[in-house]
Amino acid sequence: MGRKSRIDTELSPEDLSEFRRLLVAGRLTIDELTDWLEARGYEISRSAVGRAAKRQALMAARLRESRAITEGLVQELGDAATQGQQGRLLVEVSRSLVFDFLTQVQDAGGDGAALDPKDVMMLGKGLAELAKAARLDQDFEEKVEVRARTLAAEMAAKAIDNAAAEAQAAGEQGLSADRLAALRRGILGVSR
Missing domain, CATH: 1.20.1270 (Substrate Binding Domain Of Dnak; Chain:A; Domain 2)
Structure with missing residues (x-):
């Protein structure tokens, strides 16, 4: 089994939950999701x-x-x-x-x-x-x-x-x- 993703390890539980909700919704592109993470202070x-x-x-x-x-x-x-x-x-x-x-x-x-x-x-x-x-x-x-x-x-x-x-x-x-x-x-x- 591979390493855990930085998304799983670095995001706060609240941000991880919101990130997953955004993924499931499917309304944002990968670039928009990356920008969303950067706006919250994550370098993913x-x-x-x-x-x-x-x-x-x-x-x-x-x-x-x-x-x-x-x-x-x-x-x-x-x-x-x-x-x-x-x-x-x-x-x-x-x-x-x-x-x-x-x-x-x-x-x-x-x-x-x-x-x-x-x-x-x-x-x-x-x-x-x-x-x-x-x-x-x-x-x-x-x-x-x-x-x-x-x-x-x-x-x-x-x-x-x-x-x-x-x-x-x-x-x-x-x-x-x-x-x-x-x-x-x-x-x-x-x-x-």
Whole structure:
């Protein structure tokens, strides 16, 4: 790995952040960026600024390619794999994996010549398995939630039936305030 750029080592954190923002915006030429640095008291060569701009352009290209590949994988995996918290996590993990993979390819060969179809296939298979696991997890969570609601409804109905039977056995006509409060405590756990 090469030396760190003077831009990364000499600029204050605030100036470095602003410099990167200006690079990303793409509105200034290399000469204008060099002048901007000089106006802030930095003596950074035009070639160093050019290298920084080139690195930024490569990074932006990798991000665009990563997003395109991830969107393609998401379309392959279907909506069920991208819904819910696990689905969002799956998409972010796949985006990160693709970005890291593209960064390694770029560092190794430069023009993408090192892109091995087997690696892409393995990434796709791995993501498909993750998507399948996420779908199974979502299905399980939905079943547990439905079962919990069903049990709660059954318990509430049973408590009401028991209360009605007790009231009828005691000869109550309607529900008194005390009986209503007791039902609330027993069924809902509310003390009012």
